[in-house]
Amino acid sequence: MPSDEGTIVSFDLLSQIKSILKNNPKGMSVTDISHKLKMNRNSVAKYLDILSISGQVEMRTFGPAKVYFLSQRVPLGAMLNHTSEFILVLDSGLRVIQINDRFLVFLKEDRDYYLGKTLEETVIPIVSEQIIMDKIQETFTKKEVMLEVQYTQEDGDLFFRVKLISTVFDDGTxxxxxxxxxxxxxxxxxxxxxxxxxRFREMVEVSPYPISIIDPHGTYLFINSKFTEVFGYTRDEITSGRDWFSAAYPDETYRKQVIHAWITDIEQAGERPISPRLFQVTTRSGEVKEVIFRTVRLSDQNHYITYEDISERRRVEEALAEQKRVDEVVFTSVQRTREIAERSLDLLFGLDPEGKITQVSPSFERITSYSLEEVRGRMISDLIQEAEIPLSNEFFRLMHAGEEIEGIELHLIKKDGSVIPMMINLVPKMSGTTIVGIQGKLLWV
Structure with missing residues (x-):
């Protein structure tokens, strides 16, 4: 056996030290062990360092004293084969020392196929990937290296978290x-x-409506581009509910009403859907829009809000309502005029701005023998004597200037060709400065 003072490690002494510690489970100091072995303290300390580095003994400090214990070790082979991970142990020459059963099942090879061979001599799937080979060399200078790798095989890709641990064997290598x-x-x-x-981001980005996602604390997690397009505010400007309420509701009184309504709706809804709300929103340019807010509480308690700008729809609805009111007034007026015309012996008719007949009264049809279908679209000048046509043209010139024609005698030609002397009155219907129609009356002379 080599001298205990030599530079060569004695495996026999390592075994003796482990045996002494095994028989003294309460631990021993360097001095205690040196007395047992009859060796000097420095030599014992050197061997204890080797055993400590290899994980075979543990050192604990009690005050100034260092006490050594035998490590409670589980047999490596048993440990390797009772884990779900794939485990491979290599020596400093990258030679396979251990490989567990689970890895062998995956590799579909026997243990003897790999044991004793270097990674240059045999290809081990996943491990032989260049990225791992580079990290193995790095592990010798670091205690631990971790990375994730993707392994491609015929029936699909597999993903692994790889942990490379610097290891010291019993002999200190x-x-x-x-x-x-x-x-x-x-x-x-x-x-x-x-x-x-x-997909969600793409969906909300192409949405025709502004959308935002707000967490329970009022922080804006997301707004889509339509939000900025409609309201003018960017993600940098609207980061919290405070920012939004201050910008969108500059009037303090109205802002308080909106905040109160928002909080009340959320509290009262509980787990039920939150009812839509209509608010007036002031955009970045100062325009006020009518907006319907539709809020959905997500499973993570964030709020998904859709904003529907109905400003244009409201304007259209108001315009349609006004048009309906005007139509009703006009309809009532036309009805009244028609009732008067049906009772009158005067011949009433309507013309468009060019002088084409658009309507005639029952008395007109009865006296001239023309039905409305026969004269609608014809020029009124077609029904008067040819010599008087220039005079009718002058009537239209005056009416386009906004003047009325009253008490001018003309001769009306009936369907059978006979002529009736009549007195004509013409009144232009104006829209601003534009003539939109003509109301006419023929009176008996």
Whole structure:
């Protein structure tokens, strides 16, 4: 056996020290062990350092004293084969020292195929990837290295979290333990989540409505481009509910009403859907818009809000309501005029701005023998004597100037060709300075 003072490590002394510590479970100091072995303290300390580095003994400090205990070790082979991870142990020459059963099942090879071979002599799927080979060399200078890798095979990609641990064997030589944890399900879930989030963002970005997502504390997590397009405010300007309320509701009294309504709706809704609300929103340019707020509480308690700008619709609705009111007034007026015309012996008719007949009274049809269908669209000048046509043209010139024609005698030609002397009155219907129609009356002379 080599001298205990020599530079060569004695495995026999290492075994003796472990045996002494095993028989003294309460621990021993360097001095205690040196007395047992009859060796000097420096030599014992050197061997204890070797055993400590290799993980075979533990050192605890009690005041100024250092006490050594035998490590409670689990047999490596048993540990390797009772784990769900793939485990590979390499020595400093990258030679396979251990490989667990689960990894062998995945590789579909026997243990003897790999044991004793270097990574240059045999290709081990996943481990022989260049990115891991580079990290193995790095592990010798670091205690631990971690990374994630993707492994492609025929029936789909697999994902692994790889942990490379610097290892010291019983004889003090270095090595590397590689632990492969399959995280395929987790990674696929992450990928699916990212794809779902991407689809969601694409969906809300192409939405025709402004959209925002707000957390329970009022922080704006997201606004789409339509939000900025409609209201003018950017994500940098609207980061919180305080920012939004101050900008969108500059009038303090109205702002308080909106905030009160918002809080009340959320509190009263509970787990039920939150009712839509109509508020007036002031845009960045100062324009006031009528906006319907539709709020949905998501499973993570964030609020998904859709804003529907109905300003134009309200203007159209108001315009249609006004048009309906005017139509009703006009209809009533026309009805009254028609009733008067039906009772009158005077011949009443309507013309467009060019002088074409648009309507005639029953008395007109009865006296001239023309029905409305026969004269509608014809020029009124077609029904008067040819010599009087220039006079009718002058009538239209005066009416386009806004004047009325009253008490001018003309001769009306009936359907059978006979002529009736009549007195004509013409009144232009104006819209501003534009003539939109003519009301005419023929009176008996």
């Amino acid at each position: 270095p090595g590397v333990t590689i632990i492969l944890e399959e995280i395929t399900s987790q990674k696929r879930a992450e990928i699916a989540l990212k794809e779902s989030e991407q």
